[in-house]
Amino acid sequence: MSASTLGTSVPQVNARAKVMGRAQYAGDIQLPGMLHGKVLRSPYPHARIVRVDVSRALALPGVKAVATGADGPQVPWGVHHKERLTLARDVVRFAGEEVAAVAAATEEIARDALDLIEVEYEELPAILTPEEALDPDAPTVHSGRTDNVSHEIRFERGDVDAAFAQAHLVHEATYTTHSQYPGYMEPMASVAAIDPDGRLQVWTSTQSAFLVRARLAAVLELPVSRVRVIQATTGGGFGGKIIEDANSLIAGLLALRTGRPVRVVNNRLEDFLACATSVPERITLKLGMDRAGRIIAKDVRIVADCGAYSGLSAEVMHVSAMRSDNMHRNANVRSRATLVYTHTPPHGAFRGFGGTQMLFALNSHIDTMARQLDLDPLDVHRLNAIERGETSVHGWKIGSTGLVECLAQCAAAIGWHERRGRMARQGIRRRGIGLAAAMHVSGNRTIGDWDGSTVMLKVNEDGRVVLHCSEADMGQGAMTMLSQVVAHELDIPLAHVHVVAPDTDSAPFCIGSLASRVTIVAGNAAIVAAGAARDKLIEQAASMLQAPVAELQCAGGTVHLRAAPERGLTLAELARAHLWRHGGEGIQVTGSWDAATEMFDKNTLMGNIAPAYSFAAQAVEVEVDTETGQVTLVDSFVSDDCGKALNPQAVHGQSNGAAAQAIGWTLYERLQVEDGRIVNGNFADYTMPSPDALPMLRSGIVESNDPHGPYGAKGASETAILPGPGAIANAVFDAIGVRITELPITPEKVLAALRRREEPRHA
Amino acid sequence: MSASTLGTSVPQVNARAKVMGRAQYAGDIQLPGMLHGKVLRSPYPHARIVRVDVSRALALPGVKAVATGADGPQVPWGVHHKERLTLARDVVRFAGEEVAAVAAATEEIARDALDLIEVEYEELPAILTPEEALDPDAPTVHSGRTDNVSHEIRFERGDVDAAFAQAHLVHEATYTTHSQYPGYMEPMASVAAIDPDGRLQVWTSTQSAFLVRARLAAVLELPVSRVRVIQATTGGGFGGKIIEDANSLIAGLLALRTGRPVRVVNNRLEDFLACATSVPERITLKLGMDRAGRIIAKDVRIVADCGAYSGLSAEVMHVSAMRSDNMHRNANVRSRATLVYTHTPPHGAFRGFGGTQMLFALNSHIDTMARQLDLDPLDVHRLNAIERGETSVHGWKIGSTGLVECLAQCAAAIGWHERRGRMARQGIRRRGIGLAAAMHVSGNRTIGDWDGSTVMLKVNEDGRVVLHCSEADMGQGAMTMLSQVVAHELDIPLAHVHVVAPDTDSAPFCIGSLASRVTIVAGNAAIVAAGAARDKLIEQAASMLQAPVAELQCAGGTVHLRAAPERGLTLAELARAHLWRHGGEGIQVTGSWDAATEMFDKNTLMGNIAPAYSFAAQAVEVEVDTETGQVTLVDSFVSDDCGKALNPQAVHGQSNGAAAQAIGWTLYERLQVEDGRIVNGNFADYTMPSPDALPMLRSGIVESNDPHGPYGAKGASETAILPGPGAIANAVFDAIGVRITELPITPEKVLAALRRREEPRHA
Structure with a gap:
């Protein structure tokens, strides 16, 4: 009688926490002495920043820090091109761009402080459409470029013109598609704090804890090991929470600046302005x-x-x-x-x-x-x-x-x-x-010629399993899928697998939840990891039952002789025996899987x-x-x-x-x-x-x-x-x-x- | 030029956090909605509990729960004999024994509520000295026992009487030793909370996170996997913080009872009464x-x-x-x-x-x-x-x-x-x-025929290391020792090793800090783990440098050819290359060591x-x-x-x-x-x-x-x-x-x- 839920409909393992209101989104986190961050954004699509005066904002009681582009991080971020500063310096390039950030005792004070920051802009002509952008006479959005082309793709395979010439029917049309807001229930939200060792610790709503860590480290000029990122419960991502926004950067910056925890939660308008x-x-x-x-x-x-x-x-x-x-x-x-x-x-x-x-x-x-x-x-x-x-x-x-x-x-x-x-x-x-x-x-x-994943499992002394993986569950069910796979492989109840939310200090490195990759890569890694745990359980049973490994199976919560299922030991007994013996150790394994694919x-x-x-x-x-x-x-x-x-x-x-x-x-x-x-x-x-x-x-x-x-x-x-x-x-x-x-x-x-x-x- | 600090005096790696006041002791933890627990203790060394009336205490505004022996955990705890209830039921056996526990909105309300708990005792004659206890007519402290002997040891080797007969000088004397209070700076302290998944999560001042977890699970009748224990910064233990007190049990009980976080911090008098x-x-x-x-x-x-x-x-x-x-x-x-x-x-x-x-x-x-x-x-x-x-x-x-x-x-x-x-x-x-x-x-x-330890290491993409181990640092320097060993083995600066405090969800199972075991068992495990990490770095370098493993060494922050140190790669480069490749994965290893000793x-x-x-x-x-x-x-x-x-x-x-x-x-x-x-x-x-x-x-x-x-x-x-x-x-x-x-x-x-x-x- 198998306990497997594979192929059957099961409620998500984190559903109860969510419907009971117990799940901790970043906006739910409260830390002692926590400040609240708010961002001042450009009202202009294109302008020169002539002057920024933060003195009145800084003088407002309760304001602990005001950061601007001039004193903020000077390392730009971006995926294809590193071109965007956390806070704009000298020039703003879109209406909504981050110009200054405030940390204050309350969200209200932070919001009030934004009004007290004096920014003198010199408005500049804006390029608002691709047609304008491609005009050979157009000024460039980014200085140092000869035109406004960010990227080009050109390819041809076969003989396209010859094929068209042979075609019975040729049809051409132009289609115009527009931009969609991701519309997740939970806007971008982060809490950053300085841990007792002086490291930067960030809880954030994200699809990838490790990509967030890498960017925080690069932009804030810290070694990655001096940054810890924990994925808070994430209320939807839809691609927008890979690393397309500055929310976690601003929280991290303000925490470093003040030495105190800082929470930055977008309201809906801010999220429309800030997200991609x-x-x-x-x-x-x-x-x-x-x-x-x-x-x-x-x-x-x-x-x-x-x-x-x-x-x-x-x-x-x-x-x-x-x-x-x-x-x-x-x-x-x-x-x-x-x-x-x-x-x-x-x-x-x-x-x-x-x-x-x-x-x-x-x-x-x-x-x-x-x-x-x-x-x-x-x-x-x-x-x-x-x-x-x-x-x-x-x-x-x-x-x-x-x-x-x-x-x-x-x-x-x-x-x-x-x-x-x-x-x-x-x-x-x-x-x-x-x-x-x-x-x-x-x-x-295509991220870096690796498309693998690693799952770490610990089998506890009660025969249950703790699972660490840093592929993110942002509502799509990654935690449930991982639980199902491990429960299936070890033939234990779904509830006997506990999945720990991604934490860069303890979870293995993973790329995160994008490109519909998690089920295939982390699912396979979970099979490998569960197999490694099962091997250890079976080896332990083999030595205790004096039976060859090949005659044993792990099913129904025990490892037993295939031919005599009553001769078996529970996983709890085996996990304890694996530990409490000469040369013992807790059962703790990792399993990795990398797709045998070819980078283009x-x-x-x-x-x-x-x-x-x-x-x-x-x-x-x-x-x-x-x-x-x-x-x-x-x-x-x-x-x-x-x-x-x-x-x-x-x-x-x-x-x-x-x-x-x-x-x-x-x-x-x-x-x-x-x-x-x-x-x-x-x-x-x-x-x-x-x-x-x-x-x-x-x-x-x-x-x-x-x-x-x-x-x-x-x-x-x-x-x-x-x-x-x-x-x-x-x-x-x-x-x-x-x-x-x-x-x-x-x-x-x-x-x-x-x-x-x-x-x-x-x- | 080696970076090793072995054998040299270095400040403890967590010293800065402590002197800066940033270290988080359990008493520093603040969680949203956190309650405060207080314990009512017996004023009598021996008495029958006739009646407990908690109604007036429960009626006090701010009181969220009152637990007594009658409704508290019925599973007794103890090491040699499971004989002690978390809250005494029917009888109290020492002045200071836990009789009831209160969770309230503030520490003051909790303390006031203790005064409102009415306990009617029938005082009974107390056995106060070993001599009285050994009187054959003495009543027994524990019912169901025929006498007051808790444990006996008897052995003789050689021929003692014959040897005394041959002795030139025989001297006999009786020495009397008294009881010493451990006198750690930080009294017992725990914070317990119900995590979003409904599991019990406890931060506590302890010498052994896993022994605390085991006892919490047993007494509160939860599978160990439904309990997570994190060692808070611990201000001294001296044996008293192994698992000799009820502090974490009471915090756990009250958290389960209220569904809210509960902090229980002994004041000094309470600690004298509660500790062993x-x-x-x-x-x-x-x-x-x-x-x-x-x-x-x-x-x-x-x-x-x-x-x-x-x-x-x-x-x-x-x-x-x-x-x-x-x-x-x-x-x-x-x-x-x-x-x-x-x-x-x-x-x-x-x-x-x-x-x-x-x-x-x-x-x-x-x-x-x-x-x-x-x-x-x-x-x-x-x-x-x-x-x-x-x-x-x-x-x-x-x-x-x-x-x-x-x-x-x-x-x-x-x-x-x-x-x-x-x-x-x-x-x-x-x-x-x-x-x-x-x-x-x-x-x-002697704890369980295993005296091993396991250390888990992750080598980050900056070539620095995160270390997980659940042997506790309670001030004696375990974290520093582990950092020194790993830094020495990998020949990296001490500051490049970050030790994560014991967390039963992520750290490997360890027994904890007792019997002066940590340096020898965890130190050896750290050598094994660091060796495993070094092997992976060297293998990675061998494939990149097209050199045999035997000709390579890991020193000075690089893996290089012994014969040509300039031909090398930094640990950061190697860690990244180990990940971003076909079949890649982060470098994450465990190392275990168990003493080749013999149980008596x-x-x-x-x-x-x-x-x-x-x-x-x-x-x-x-x-x-x-x-x-x-x-x-x-x-x-x-x-x-x-x-x-x-x-x-x-x-x-x-x-x-x-x-x-x-x-x-x-x-x-x-x-x-x-x-x-x-x-x-x-x-x-x-x-x-x-x-x-x-x-x-x-x-x-x-x-x-x-x-x-x-x-x-x-x-x-x-x-x-x-x-x-x-x-x-x-x-x-x-x-x-x-x-x-x-x-x-x-x-x-x-x-x-x-x-x-x-x-x-x-x-």
Whole structure:
């Protein structure tokens, strides 16, 4: 009788702490003598800082420190380019940029002190759009650069022009995608303190404790060993909490400056201003198909806007430019992608990581072309889909794919074959259905030619296990997954595994939760670690039972003879006996796993960057009110090929959450930036979909059993966000015959498009 | 140029945190919503609890919980016998026993609430002395027992009676030793809280985080994995903070009861009442010597008082009964030791652990007999001293001994040969010199047939090291020793090793700081762990430098070719390269070491329980005021054979602290228990020696280089307390010709003894 929960739906192991209000978010932490930090931000998208006078702020009772760019850290941070100071010096490059920081006895005093800091700005002309940025005569956002191009990607494989020449159908269109705010429930929050040894200790809401530690150490000029980062309970990340904001840096700076604990918790407006929103891209896509709908040529041009600092935007654009190529068998691909600086708030990592933008374009495009070829778009997706065992145009080795099954599942769920083309085309409210396909990675070698993970286990004297790992749980279920794997491997109850939150002092080094990597890399590391612990338990039993190792098994809470299960010892007995003996020690093991992937070649960009590739599809039904232009989602079914659903409830949760976020981006959410300033940085005006704006979301699971995945599993937190926008746009087209290529699909755009379509008739 | 600090005096690595006031003692911890716990104690040494009414206490605003024996934990605790409830139920057995505990919003409210708890006692006759306890008609302190004997030790080796018959000189005397309060600067203190997962988390002042965890789990009926114990900075232990008090149990109980953090900090009176003081023993010693002063027969009878609960007293008495036998070559030894229960506050572990009591008797005895044989006591000590390579009467294998050198060092320091017998014997103030010898263990297998330790190391990306180990630093310098060892092995600066305080969730299982075991067991484990880390660094370098491992060395912060030191890589480069590669992982290793000792046989008591044995000697000069009886220490030199002084300054600190504690016990400290009640539980009335009561203490180091010690080192925190009392008593005899056999040596006793000596003259 196995205790394993693998493949069954279990509540997340930290759910109780959260619903009981006992989980400690960074904003819940209270330390004796703790100060509160607040940040003064630039009101201008571009200005010279002429003078900063902090004397009045410093004189306010309760103010303990005021830091400015002049006296703040001089080491810039950033992923692709180290270009951003913690506090701006001399010049500000976006409205919202950090200019000064205050630590004070209360949050109110800190806020009041901000008003007393006198900053004299000389406003400068701002570059607010990529078009302006690319004007050869434009001034540069960053001095020392010859232009505003932050990063470029150029590649061609096969013979794209020749393939287009042979194509039966060529279609080109330009798609415009906008920026999305991550919208996690918990804004950025950190508490920094100086520990008794004088080291900097930071509790923070993050996806990666070790990346935060590395950046804090670099920017604050401390050895990494003089910094300790502990992941506080994290209320969502969605890419925005990798290391795309300055929150933990400012907390650390103020703690060093005052010698006291400092808490910096963004309010929602501050979070809109401080965080990296997703990268807006203008994508010009040209596809060539043969008569059967086979894609034979693809040309992609992207202009992406990273805002004032590049952050992870270059990597995001890289994904937009390349990843979708690997979904199809087409050998002729070409991309020219350009990332530009503007004087707008920085963009960066966001769930889907550039895939969402490109897949909106690609899925819209395939739908359009299938219709032109009088083909079923579903058939076109299936026809082009790469298959298991194939190597993609960029060298990716597809160990598993359930894309065709995902498409079939979605089609069945939405009634694709029965209803497509048979829906009423009259009346004010018209319905349509659409579908889309997507591909993502599970893991990614590109951070530093290592995509491994390490899990440390201790088997306690009661036979239960403590697990240390620094891959972050930010709500997606990493702790639950790790518990399930170890409980399965040792065949003990789930509750007998306790997962310790990431702590850089005690946990092994891990990269953290990004690129949908945790299930595959940490899941495999957990298998290795649990196996090492099991080996020790079995060896101990072998010596006590005088039996060969090969005749023993660890199951049901004991290690026993396979042939005589009653001859066994409990794990507790074994753990104690392993300790209390000659040459004894506690059972404490580590297990590491690194993906056998290949870093892409810097010149050719060929490689096999992920241990597994995930796929998803989505079908939706929309209702479009032709009088108001309002698009309402009536039904949605997203199907995720997660390899193997270790915890189906968690996969459905991720799929439905991803679908909601995709729907929000496609229909409702719109970061309004006017004259370079975010003007709707709150949840009243930035309209994330509330439950009443969503249908009862449905999701399905496809288990393609990846050969490299733990029990076949791949990541399940990002892929499902990818197909939604295309599916919705396609359904809108299906309903009213207009193609919206610029997101979001607002009533205004729908009405305008309807008018444009009708104008010729009335002309 | 080596960075090693081994053998050089370095400030303790946590000294800065302590002197800056940044170290976090348990009493410094503040948690949100934290309550304060206080304990109601029995005023009677023996009484029946007729009724407890907590209703008025519970009604006091701010009181959150009141626990009593009836509703408190029903699982008893104790080391040798599980016999003590956290809160007494039905009966109290000593004045000071815990009867009820309150958790309230403030310490003041908690204290007020104690006054509102109504306890109706029926006072019962109390057994206050071992003599009463051993009366065959005495009622038993513990029901279910047939007598008041808690533990007995009986052994005989050789033919003791025959040897006495052959002896040239036989001398018998009875020595009485009293109880000493440990007198650490920081009283017992704990903070307990329920963590977000519902586990019990306890920060406490302790010598052993894992023993505390085990006891908390057992008594509060939780799996050990549901309990996390973190050692707070600990301000001294001296044996009293192993697990001899209920402080952490009560904090844990109240936290579970209230669901809130609870801090329980003893004030000094509470600490006197709650802690275990040292075991008072009455020792009747009979020695037989040949003409040359060779000990040929030894008979020991001990009656020891454990108070109401036995705690570690049985183990302490075991040491008194056996350990000193191993110091000499005498093969004829016999002991009959009886531990009895009385209705007095419990006794237990104390620095020296029973050795102090016996060595007061033995050193007094040797001095007396040497004088009777007209021999120099120094020669008698040397004559009898066991030597390196010998196996003692109980089977102990003496790997090293510096006892003869210690004696010589002390003799030289005090001017033994020049001054002995030549000091003025007239006048009111007379001076005398005395010396004594001692033996102790470094490590002890008897806790559970394991005396090992495990150290975990992480090499960070800056080439610095984080060290996890759960052997406690309570001021003696464990953290510094571990840092020195690892810094030496990796040849990095001391400041590049950060030692994390014991935390049962992350540190490997260790027994803790007792039996002078940490330097030898954890020091060796640290060598193993550092070696494992070094191996990984060297292997990494070998692959990067394309050089054979054998040609590489780790020194000066790099791994380089022995033959070409300029061809090397820094540890930081290697640690990063070890991580960022195919199959990479952070460098994280554990190293374990277990002493190759033999647990004693339960029947014969033969064994070899410690990896090494430590020795010490002390010589003192006293001045005795024959009019007031006041004994003043004029000079003291204690010489410690610690094998190898890894940090001489720390060894001297331990030696001088031990000497001060010995002097206090011998001359000043006197726990006054009247009618079973401690009446001087404060530092005004319990007179520990202040600096003006002490001479400038001097100490010397003998390095006997133990073959099992790390770099030859043995423990250096307990041995030096052992010879002091005998040396002082011998010096008093030398000064005024009277032998005080009952400690402490108070002016009253000196005057009474002087009078007794003079009476015959005047008779």
